[in-house]
Amino acid sequence: MAFDDPLDRPRAAGGRAPDVFRRGGWVPMREYRDSEPVDFVIVGTGAGAGTLACRLAEQGFSVVALDAGAYFRPLEDFASDESEQTKLYWTDDRIVDGDNPLQMGSNNSGKAVGGSTVHFAMVSLRFRPEWFKSRTLLGYGADWPIDWREMWHYYAEVEDALKISGPVTYPWGTKRPRYPYRAHPLNAAARVLAKGCEAMGISWTETPLATLSAPRGLAHPCVYRGFCVTGCSTNAKQSVLVTWLPRALASGAEVRDLAMVGRIDTGSDGLATGVHYHRAGQWRFQRARNVVVAGYAIETPRLLLNSANDQFPDGIANSSGLVGKNLMVQSNQAVWGTMEDEVRSYKGPPSLAITEHWNYDDDKDFFGGYAYMSQGPLPQLWANTQLGAHGLWGEQLMTAMKDYNHVAGLKIVGETMPQERNCVTLADEVDQYGLRIPRITFSLCDNDKKLIDHSLSFMGQALSAAGARNIWAQEDDTCHLNGTARMGDDPRRSVVDADCRSWDIPNLWICDGSVFPTVGGVNPSLTIQAIACRTADRIHQMARRGELERLPAARPRRVLTPSA
Amino acid sequence: MKRQSLFLLCAGIGAGAVTLALSRRQPAPPANRIPARRDLSNTPQHSSGTVRAARRLNRAAGLLATSVLADSGVEHYRGSFKNRAMFTPLIVSGATLAISAHGTADMRPAAHRVRDVTYALAAVTGLVGTGFHFYNVGRKLGGFSWQNLFYGAPLGAPMAILLSGLIGFSSERLRESQPDEQQGPEIFDLPAGRMLAAVISVGLLGTTAEAALLHFRGAYHNPAMYLPVTLPPIGALLMAQVCVGTRTRHVAARNWMWLLVAMGFAGSGFHAYGISRNMGGFANWSQNILAGPPLPAPPSFSGLALAGLACIDLVREHPDA
Numbered sequence: 090m091a092f093d094d095p096l097d098r099p100r101a102a103g104g105r106a107p108d109v110f111r112r113g114g115w116v117p118m119r120e121y122r123d124s125e126p127v128d129f130v131i132v133g134t135g136a137g138a139g140t141l142a143c144r145l146a147e148q149g150f151s152v153v154a155l156d157a158g159a160y161f162r163p164l165e166d167f168a169s170d171e172s173e174q175t176k177l178y179w180t181d182d183r184i185v186d187g188d189n190p191l192q193m194g195s196n197n198s199g200k201a202v203g204g205s206t207v208h209f210a211m212v213s214l215r216f217r218p219e220w221f222k223s224r225t226l227l228g229y230g231a232d233w234p235i236d237w238r239e240m241w242h243y244y245a246e247v248e249d250a251l252k253i254s255g256p257v258t259y260p261w262g263t264k265r266p267r268y269p270y271r272a273h274p275l276n277a278a279a280r281v282l283a284k285g286c287e288a289m290g291i292s293w294t295e296t297p298l299a300t301l302s303a304p305r306g307l308a309h310p311c312v313y314r315g316f317c318v319t320g321c322s323t324n325a326k327q328s329v330l331v332t333w334l335p336r337a338l339a340s341g342a343e344v345r346d347l348a349m350v351g352r353i354d355t356g357s358d359g360l361a362t363g364v365h366y367h368r369a370g371q372w373r374f375q376r377a378r379n380v381v382v383a384g385y386a387i388e389t390p391r392l393l394l395n396s397a398n399d400q401f402p403d404g405i406a407n408s409s410g411l412v413g414k415n416l417m418v419q420s421n422q423a424v425w426g427t428m429e430d431e432v433r434s435y436k437g438p439p440s441l442a443i444t445e446h447w448n449y450d451d452d453k454d455f456f457g458g459y460a461y462m463s464q465g466p467l468p469q470l471w472a473n474t475q476l477g478a479h480g481l482w483g484e485q486l487m488t489a490m491k492d493y494n495h496v497a498g499l500k501i502v503g504e505t506m507p508q509e510r511n512c513v514t515l516a517d518e519v520d521q522y523g524l525r526i527p528r529i530t531f532s533l534c535d536n537d538k539k540l541i542d543h544s545l546s547f548m549g550q551a552l553s554a555a556g557a558r559n560i561w562a563q564e565d566d567t568c569h570l571n572g573t574a575r576m577g578d579d580p581r582r583s584v585v586d587a588d589c590r591s592w593d594i595p596n597l598w599i600c601d602g603s604v605f606p607t608v609g610g611v612n613p614s615l616t617i618q619a620i621a622c623r624t625a626d627r628i629h630q631m632a633r634r635g636e637l638e639r640l641p642a643a644r645p646r647r648v649l650t651p652s653a
Numbered sequence: 654m655k656r657q658s659l660f661l662l663c664a665g666i667g668a669g670a671v672t673l674a675l676s677r678r679q680p681a682p683p684a685n686r687i688p689a690r691r692d693l694s695n696t697p698q699h700s701s702g703t704v705r706a707a708r709r710l711n712r713a714a715g716l717l718a719t720s721v722l723a724d725s726g727v728e729h730y731r732g733s734f735k736n737r738a739m740f741t742p743l744i745v746s747g748a749t750l751a752i753s754a755h756g757t758a759d760m761r762p763a764a765h766r767v768r769d770v771t772y773a774l775a776a777v778t779g780l781v782g783t784g785f786h787f788y789n790v791g792r793k794l795g796g797f798s799w800q801n802l803f804y805g806a807p808l809g810a811p812m813a814i815l816l817s818g819l820i821g822f823s824s825e826r827l828r829e830s831q832p833d834e835q836q837g838p839e840i841f842d843l844p845a846g847r848m849l850a851a852v853i854s855v856g857l858l859g860t861t862a863e864a865a866l867l868h869f870r871g872a873y874h875n876p877a878m879y880l881p882v883t884l885p886p887i888g889a890l891l892m893a894q895v896c897v898g899t900r901t902r903h904v905a906a907r908n909w910m911w912l913l914v915a916m917g918f919a920g921s922g923f924h925a926y927g928i929s930r931n932m933g934g935f936a937n938w939s940q941n942i943l944a945g946p947p948l949p950a951p952p953s954f955s956g957l958a959l960a961g962l963a964c965i966d967l968v969r970e971h972p973d974a
């Protein structure tokens with residue numbers, strides 16, 4: 090038998106897709122012909138796309154989801170090896186510039202079926218309710234066109250769909266329902282955070298995580314292996330790959346792996362007609378009644394801009410001129426120190442304890458907020474951190490690495506302000522598919538820098554109070570990407586409406602982190618999935634009322650039998 | 654300071670228990686009693702039912718001790734026997750199991766000194782162990798928070814060996830009591846059957862609390878996890894009825910105790926299934942038995958329920974007991 094390399098040949102083909110829960114197993118998959126206009130073709134399979142694919146397929150729509158990445162089998166394909174697992178990151182050519190050029194890859198983008206949720210740190214937090222109206226209530230950024238109470242409903246749905254393991258009661262903000270699973274045991278690194286918070290007189294809690302603290306179906310509970318951010322090999326991690334996508338397949342959706350979408354076509358009526366995609370060595374065209382773009386905040390605007398045509402010379406869905414604008418990362422600075430006792434922070438999920446104190450306390454001299462969490466860097470990452478921050482190499486690096494088991498750190502996920510100068514544009518260079526590559530321009534503003542300074546100073550005190558020595562600050566990291574196709578109430582000042590529907594092209598939808606008007610100080614994955622669930626419900630309602638282009642009203646529910 | 658006070662509390666509980674146990678060794682002989690209680694030639698007239706009930710209690714105590722031996726063995730091994738005191742429940746429950754076997758086989762209507770001492774020791778171990786477990790949880794950062802209740806030493810677990818000791822000790826008292834026409838067998842001058850019923854009722858509630866906490870930790874992810882938190886409290890209620898009621902047949906209580914016996918053993922089966930759902934299943938038994946639900950814990954319910962059955966028999970034969 091030939092070696093089955095998921096990066097070499099598509100796995101989801103011939104009427105079947107990999108069964109992520111059984112070694113070598115397959116699940117039946119319905120397949121559609123390129124010429125057959127499907128109700129929805131979805132670009133991507135990550136937090137936004139996978140969730141939406143599942144919910145739309147369960148409503149009876151015909152759905153094809155395309156992903157440039159491979160269809161991995163977590164039980165077989167994931168090694169306890171940092172280098173090997175770089176296969177999960179999107180490391181295609183990109184140009185980065187601005188005052189603070191972003192480091193692309195591990196911390197902010199994935200290339201796999203399931204998207205970057207396959208290697209995300211599983212931190213599943215809700216926005217602070219006020220952030221949905223941050224312009225009106227807090228005086229910065231932009232208001233969301235969605236009410237927080239509606240989001241609270243969808244957060245609960247996603248938390249249940251992922252069986253989030255969280256604390257029995259959450260110390261901050263509006264009441265939320267109990268997390269479906271209980272929190273994991275804290276590791277020593279998390280206890281360092283807790284000790285620091287107690288000393289500083291602020292609250293802390295166990296981080297709500299999308300990894301199982303008890304069995305669920307065929308997924309095993311977490312074994313605290315610690316390689317979470319390089320891909321979970323036990324399926325404890327509730328990534329899109331093992332949650333929404335199996336449901337989507339069971340409901341008749343088709344997933345095409347190793348399928349890079351290069352262009353969206355529009356017809357003479359100005360509506361989208363389908364997507365051009367590259368798979369198995371050739372360009373193909375999938376016809377569709379609706380197109381959903383969910384490639385995350387770099388690939389989404391890149392695809393919209395690359396789809397420019399005579400009718401839409403500045404890129405499609407771009408009458409506002411905002412496609413690619415307002416790119417927001419999250420600041421990801423850290424303080425590190427050495428503890429007297431062994432910490433072995435790599436044991437268990439990396440961020441087991443959290444404080445959201447500075448997300449909910451407004452007594453500060455900057456806009457926005459930040460959360461900080463305990464850390465568990467794997468050894469290679471830690472060596473890289475030492476190299477990057479201190480220029481250590483050779484003997485000095487070896488000596489520093491001997492303290493690895495004693496290192497504890499605190500790292501923020503901090504809000505950055507939306508700025509139009511931070512943007513994704515197209516460079517002239519092309520990638521392996523012949524598509525123009527993105528140029529990513531990013532600069533921190535004064536408010537962003539104030540927030541970072543505040544966090545480093547506070548975390549330094551907390552770490553010191555917890556008993557750490559040799560404390561130093563890592564000042565250069567960022568994570569997560571959002572906001573290059575923002576949603577809003579006004580077609581002139583936003584790309585999509587509250588339903589993630591393009592103002593310009595009514596059968597084009599954008600459903601990922603790109604639609605965020607602001608990012609808040611929490612990891613975005615839960616919010617992306619909640620928005621996808623909301624979008625699915627809105628599509629359902631609009632379809633029933635006959636308000637969707639090219640979709641007849643009240644479509645009968647299909648019988649869910651995968652075709653051979 | 655916090656540590657010290659907790660440690661003192663734990664030592665205090667232990668010392669109190671020892672004092673109590675010692676004082677019970679020298680009861681003032683009631684006027685109507687024959688003092689030479691271990692003199693077989695002087696054996697009081699027992700109904701054979703009393704000895705049978707006592708032997709059944711020995712058996713129930715033995716089952717509880719088995720559960721403790723296996724459970725504390727696995728869990729304390731998991732804790733790497735970090736503190737040497739963690740060997741204590743293994744030794745004590747092992748000894749309790751041995752003397753319970755001896756008691757189950759022993760037809761003589763008299764208490765046995767070695768059994769007596771061992772059962773008392775088991776009860777004291779349960780109390781001291783509870784103190785240790787409270788100390789372990791209380792000294793952790795966050796104190797008696799959910800995190801520490803879930804993942805620190807289980808507060809209720811040592812109570813199982815306490816119950817084993819109490820039931821065994823009661824069995825010995827039963828053997829040596831001399832029922833006359835006016836009254837049935839007694840334990841510490843209290844009607845034996847009714848006192849035992851109270852102990853079992855409280856024991857069932859305590860064990861339920863332990864299961865409730867740990868099953869809450871598991872988020873009741875399997876509906877079967879509700880069984881040990883719903884069935885035993887009903888059993889506790891029925892045993893409370895045995896304790897205070899006037900009727901003697903107690904058909905419902907009897908059937909319910911058999912249900913709990915079955916539930917306890919079925920629980921181990923469910924826990925085995927739980928272990929199999931961890932990565933690698935039983936092929937990776939050496940890790941998964943430690944990581945999964947505790948295999949030997951559920952039969953504590955069976956042990957208590959068996960004691961309940963013995964107790965109901967006693968009340969049936971001696972309505973005043």
